[in-house]
Each structure stands twice: as structure tokens, then as C-alpha cells.
Amino acid sequence: MASLLNRGGVRLGNIIxxxxxxxxxxxxxxxxxxxxxxxxxxxxxxLSKVTATGxxxxxxxxxxxxxxxxxxIFIGTDNALDPDNLTVAATTDTNVVVLYRGQAAVxxxxxxxxxxxxxxxxxxxxxxxxxxxxxxIDQL
Numbered sequence: 001m002a003s004l005l006n007r008g009g010v011r012l013g014n015i016i017x018x019x020x021x022x023x024x025x026x027x028x029x030x031x032x033x034x035x036x037x038x039x040x041x042x043x044x045x046x047l048s049k050v051t052a053t054g055x056x057x058x059x060x061x062x063x064x065x066x067x068x069x070x071x072x073i074f075i076g077t078d079n080a081l082d083p084d085n086l087t088v089a090a091t092t093d094t095n096v097v098v099l100y101r102g103q104a105a106v107x108x109x110x111x112x113x114x115x116x117x118x119x120x121x122x123x124x125x126x127x128x129x130x131x132x133x134x135x136x137i138d139q140l
Contacts, residue, residue, distance in 0.1 A: 012075060014110045015044045017137050020103035027104045027134075031056050031072065033088055033096045041086040045074040045112040046125060047098060056096065058114060061121035070128035072098025073106065102133025109139050 019027050033047065033056040041058070048059040051066035060067040076097045077086050088094045099106070106129075113122060126136055 010043055010110050012043060014139075015073065015075060015106055016099065016104065017107055018103075018105040018135075019099070027099050027101055028075065028097055029072070029100050030078070030095055030097050031100075033057060033094045034092065035088045035090060037090050039088045041074045041088055041096065042112050043075060043085065044110045046070060047072045047074055047096075055093070056098070059125065060114065061117050061125070070125045070132070072100035073111065073129075073134075075099050099134065100132065102135065104133065105135040105137050107139045108136045 021027070031049075032054075033041070034053070035057050039058055046059045047056045048063075048067050048069050049056050049071035056071060057067065059070065062068065074086075074096055078095060078097070086094070086096065088096075108126075113125075129136065
């Protein structure tokens with residue numbers, strides 16, 4: 001029976017350490033994501049908002065047109081069967097829930113960046129998060 005409770009891996013509690021006004025969803029928003037290829041979203045994935053379309057996607061720190069800028073942290077879906085992971089089909093609008101503003105605090109080590117993201121690029125994202133009121137906490 002205990003195995004039903006142990007899902008393993010990263011949980012929302014690892015990502016969000018504090019969130020103001022949880023009862024109203026003040027720091028969260030349901031947005032529309034669209035990827036050009038099939039992508040697997042993991043809880044804690046950093047997302048950007050493409051300026052031309054207004055749609056969210058996995059951040060591309062070397063990109064342009066908004067693709068390189070922090071817009072939110074993927075924290076789940078409205079799907080109660082598997083709220084922590086999501087396969088986003090290519091060129092398909094998909095609703096996702098993001099943490100996009102504070103007052104909130106998140107665990108830095110559980111944030112998910114694309115492979116190859118440099119420390120300088122991560123620092124730029126962290127600065128954007130802090131400007132949005134999201135405090136970063138270094139966990140053990």
C-alpha cells in the first residue's frame with residue numbers, strides 16, 4: 001500500500017517552497033503551450049512566452065523573440081491522473097499551469113533547464129524570476 005503514496009522523483013513541494021495566496025491562485029496561471037516538436041514537460045521546467053504568438057514553450061536561452069526569456073515555471077496540468085508530467089504534442093495547443101509571479105519561493109536545484117544552458121544564461125533567468133517576485137532558495 002505504501003507504494004501507492006511514493007511516486008518518486010521530484011514533487012511540487014520540492015519546487016514551491018512558499019506561495020502567497022494559494023487559495024486564490026495569485027501566483028499561478030493556466031496558459032497555452034505549443035512546441036514545434038513533441039516535448040516532455042517535467043515539473044519545474046522553465047518556460048518562455050513567444051512574443052509573436054503569445055504561446056508558451058520550453059525556454060531556449062540562445063533563442064530570440066521571447067523564446068529566451070523567463071515567463072513561468074511548469075507546475076502541472078489540470079489532469080488529475082498525472083499532474084507532474086506532460087507530453088506536449090507537436091504544433092498542438094496544450095493547457096499548462098505555471099508559477100509566474102510572487103510572492104513565492106522556489107527550490108533552485110529542482111528547476112529544469114534545457115541541456116547546454118550555461119550558468120550565465122541561468123543567472124539571467126534567475127534575475128528575471130526575482131524581478132517577478134519569485135525568490136530562489138538553495139536546498140541541500
